[in-house]
Amino acid sequence: MSFADIAAFESALRTLPAPDPAARAAAAARQAELTKPPGSLGRLEEIALFIAGWQGRARPRIARGRAVVFAGNHGVVAQGVSAFSAAVTAQMVANFASGGAAINALARAAGLTLTVVPLDLDHPTADFTEEPALREAECLAALNSGAEAIGDADLLVLGEMGIGNTTAAAALAAASFGGAAADWAGPGTGIDAAGIAHKAAVVEAGLARHAGALCSPFEILRRLGGREIAAIAGAVVAARQARVPVVLDGFIASAAVAPLAVAVPEIADHLLAGHCSAEPGHRRLLDRLGLTPLLQLDMRLGEGSGAAVAAGIIRAALAAHDEMATFAEAGVAAG
Template sequence: MSIRDAGTRAAPFDDFRDLVKNLPAPDAEALAAARARQGRLTKPPGSLGRLEQIAIWLAGWQGQEKPVIERPMVAVFAGNHGVTARGVAPYPADVTQQMVANFRAGGASINQLCNSFNVGLKVFELALELPTGDIAEKDALSERDCAATIAYGMEAIEGIDLLCLGEMGVGNTTVASALFCALFGGEPEEWVGYGSGSTGAVLEAKIEAVRLACERVKGETDPLVILKRVGGRELAAMVGAVLAARMQRIPVVVDGFVTSAAVAVVHKMAPGATDHCIFAHRSAEKAHRQAVEAMGGAPLLDLGMRLGEGTGAAIAAAIVRAAAFTHSNMATFDEAGVSGEGVNVDRAGG
């Protein structure tokens, strides 16, 4: 099945379920060659720590001993949520559209970080005038609409070699909390945090909305069904982008709490489905640590950030690119005429 055909059946989710049955793996020969190269570079073995592991991880997905990151892009997916009418966020839904305009005008934090690190930026608006259903009372999306949005996200990654996930949507930390709770279990209070500044009655409304949403889907185990019932358009589009990146063996840098919720859906679809993903940072959102740990991840950074927009991913992209450049351009002992020997290093574990 091609990416362009995804989501076209009478039972649209079946296309994606079939897709994850035959996911491409990293190139074993490239992994072995990159490990061997690390052992010959002019440095003590393992002295660059995680950078060495990232370089080998990249080599496996790119299928070449010397990985190169030339076209990284932050893809910001924006959507609106019906649950915001319950007062779960300190800002009105109109702010989503206003922030999208700010992205396009170059005035947001993500614009400055992308410019700082020479990372591309593209913003995808997802029917902002049509908020999803209030997840406390009804499904966010129909299966057909959810599948169409996943398919749309799959088309968002053309012409890049590193995908950095970003998002924007008032109320989407509520939705992400509901997704995590439904996918991994536990109590709503364990998964709900402050988001963009929810305190007092707003925080209580957020916890109650997540509780009601999780009660509606109690017992459901299919991650795509959970996505369409308590997710959102930007989350569905990110699921599609992550799946398409895997099919094209493009590494993915995951930003924070909300983007991790989309990745969690893919993680639950099949063992190893998110091996091509690395977590950029540990969000200050309180439940992000347990979410990443549930997926076996190890974030690159811990900067106390919780903005979203792909900001953490943009910073991490610079580290990923530095890892690739150092690995691919550093001299070996033989090339430099330096005596020494090295050992292999392990995978990125991200």
């Protein structure tokens, strides 16, 4: 799908389909018949029911799992908020293309098709401490890049690449859920305590610059976000319209959802948090979104890496749900 204009995006955000209750109920009935004590597979059972509801079938499967990594550059890097230069974004995109990045290996291991979407890397966003990061048309284009990237996926893993984007993510989280910039700013690519304090000051400057104008999800995204972040937001809304369950990666991917969730909290209902990253604000952000991470491995790479690892857990949950025998089939007394 695509959004013809801002109003179409806002309409799609506010008219969200629900999961199929009959499919979920049928999946729950099957769970009750499998050769195990009720609840003994813990959260794997809930994952199977979750996917069943969104796929609309009692025995869900992942036939077209897709990992999508969006890449964008940020003008706020000029403020000295990252340990790396903006040139690294394009260099990493080239690494993705040649198959040499962590996400390449992890997507293969999880049986996911990997798509990388670079978004106008030669033209960074504006520095949000001085002006909106994106013009309206640029933000809408980024949202549509995300919406169009979901294809025919039946499970969507979302990640990003963009030097400086933890600064944008901190600004989005603060604008959406409140708190001081210092509550959301973290080390990102590895800056020290002084660098984190400086990053927080940059975020505060951006929030002050746009105070009074952060009046809608679209405006929050375009003023403080980035192309890759807006693309994630567009992919999330489009996936919901198509009833495709989504696995979010780390802090940046979660921050892309924050402006949406403030306006429409139920947007998080088709999302799974793949992991809780080592970025300090991520746990707080997941709590605000009402998401419990599947994994906590102290990862902080981005690229969709943690979400790709979590996709293996989701496959395991569906395999157990689909392939186990029932008590009747196995000739085992149900107790």
